[in-house]
Structures are given as C-alpha cells and as structure tokens.
C-alpha cells in the first residue's frame with residue numbers, strides 16, 4: 050500500500066524501524082518479560098520452579114481472590130510500562146492490537162466455553178476527559194483475535210474513584226469498593242456464560258476483585274481475568 054511506503058512501520062516502544070507494523074523492534078521485544086509456566090493457577094504469578102499443576106502461590110493461599118484465574122502476558126517492566134502509558138493516553142489502536150496478540154496467548158486456558166470478554170470500565174466523566182478506555186480497546190482487539198464476544202456495557206463505574214496510583218493495598222481496596230454496577234439485563238446479556246475481565250495492568254488486583262464481586266453478586270457464575278501486564282513483587286517497577 051502507498052500508505053505503508055509513506056509511513057514505514059516503527060517500534061511501538063522506541064520508534065526504531067520494524068519489518069512489520071504493530072510490533073516492537075527485536076531489542077525492545079527481547080526486553081519484554083513474558084509470563085510463562087510454571088505459574089500459580091489462580092493468580093498467574095510466575096514460579097521459579099514447577100511445584101506441580103495444583104500448587105498455589107503463597108499470595109493466593111493467604112488472600113484467595115474472588116475470581117477464578119488471572120493471567121497476564123508480561124511482567125510490568127520498563128518496556129511494558131511505556132507501552133501501557135502510550136496505550137492509555139494516546140489514540141493508538143495499533144498498541145491495543147499488539148497487546149491483545151500477546152494476551153490471546155497468555156490467556157489461552159480461559160477461552161474454552163466461549164466466555165464473554167468484559168473490559169474494566171472507566172467512569173463516564175473520566176472517559177470523556179480521556180476520550181478513550183484502554184481496557185475497552187484491549188477487549189475489542191482481543192475479541193477480534195480470539196473470536197470471542199465483547200460486552201463493553203455489562204459493567205459500569207458508578208462512582209468517580211481516585212486514581213489507584215500512589216494508594217496502598219488497603220487504600221486501593223477501599224477506593225473501588227462499591228464503585229461498580231451491572232447492566233440491568235446482565236443475565237440475558239451473559240446468558241450463563243463465564244466472564245473474562247480485561248484490563249491493562251494487574252497491580253494489587255483491587256479493581257478486578259471489586260468488579261468480580263459485583264458480577265458474582267448479580268448472578269454471574271464465574272469470572273476470570275486477563276491483563277496485558279502484571280506487577281510481580283521483586284521484578285516490578287514502582288507505579
């Protein structure tokens with residue numbers, strides 16, 4: 050295409066030329082840290098050594114999450130942080146395509162049984178400010194790559210919460226408690242299907258846990274979570 054000649058593809062992180070669009074250059078790609086097995090079957094935390102398929106992480110045992118399984122494509126490191134911040138604040142659909150490609154692989158165990166993909170919502174006022182809900186963009190791109198149905202209206206944020214950045218674990222939990230409501234037709238829209246929540250970064254999980262509780266209370270039977278990146282203590286950057 051003429052357009053491709055005029056705008057040769059560049060790395061989504063460092064803007065170096067790339068052979069194909071919507072991707073990272075080899076150097077940045079190598080700096081991403083994919084999360085692969087062995088991992089905690091509940092929280093998706095990577096294990097240094099395999100403890101068997103049933104072994105849970107200490108975190109999952111100490112504080113069992115309301116969702117069934119969480120999976121993330123990469124550890125939240127430097128390259129992932131740049132990609133996420135560009136995804137959040139810029140109108141860059143190619144970033145959502147790239148992230149969703151990796152999320153489709155990382156979440157492969159979650160796609161059986163045709164679950165419904167549901168993005169973590171922004172408050173309508175914040176979405177107007179930003180013009181853009183990065184989680185909805187990720188969910189749509191993930192829907193295209195997995196063939197799964199996306200429902201961006203199943204959950205909405207009813208309270209304008211503070212940004213989670215800078216809050217402690219407990220503070221994050223209090224900040225989002227009761228901040229979500231479901232669509233009045235939820236049981237028709239979900240039709241007995243499992244929901245997979247889609248978000249950009251899993252930090253303490255406070256937000257996805259709050260959305261999960263709201264969905265379970267409304268009669269959804271099971272909820273899983275998929276994110277592009279995940280903070281892993283000892284391997285993460287402060288956010």
Ligand SMILES: [Zn+2]
Nearest residue numbers: 060063074077
């Ligand atoms: Zn690069």
